[in-house]
Structure formats: structure tokens, C-alpha cells
Amino acid sequence: MKEKTKMIAGEHYNPLDPQLIVLRDRASRICHRYNKKFSMKLICAVGCCANW
Known part of the structure; x- marks a missing residue:
């Protein structure tokens, strides 16, 4: 039996x-x-909101 199956x-x-x-x-x-990828989106979102 293969190890993955086990x-x-x-x-x-x-x-x-x-x-x-x-x-x-x-x-x-x-x-x-x-x-x-997710952290880059979060950084961009936080950075954009900081300018408001």
C-alpha cells in the first residue's frame, strides 16, 4: 500500500x-x-485608506 493511501x-x-x-x-x-498575494492586497488596501 502506498504511504499516501495509508x-x-x-x-x-x-x-x-x-x-x-x-x-x-x-x-x-x-x-x-x-x-x-493576500498580504500584498491587504497592504494596498490599508495604504489606500490611510490617505483618506
């Missing part, structure tokens, strides 16, 4: 499995991009 099923799995490492890295990069 993980999803709530069974014991190897967190150092290469497939899981790739998936975690991808998720981390996506979250970082999302948070950066």
Missing part, C-alpha cells in the same frame, strides 16, 4: 516517503504564494 486512511505511514515530500513541498509553495 496516511489518508489514518494508518501508520512513513512521512519521509519521497511522494509525500514532493506533495508537502508543493503545498508549501502554493500556501506561500497565496499568503504573499
Whole structure:
């Protein structure tokens, strides 16, 4: 059984499995991009309101 399948099923799995490492890295990069984009929108919104 693949480690990802075990993980999803709530069974014991190897967190150092290469497939899981790739998936975690991808998720981390996506979250970082999302948070950066959101924080830039927030900075712009706060900065624009500060001029009023």
C-alpha cells in the first residue's frame, strides 16, 4: 500500500516517503504564494485608506 493511501486512511505511514515530500513541498509553495498575494492586497488596501 502506498504511504499516501495509508496516511489518508489514518494508518501508520512513513512521512519521509519521497511522494509525500514532493506533495508537502508543493503545498508549501502554493500556501506561500497565496499568503504573499493576500498580504500584498491587504497592504494596498490599508495604504489606500490611510490617505483618506
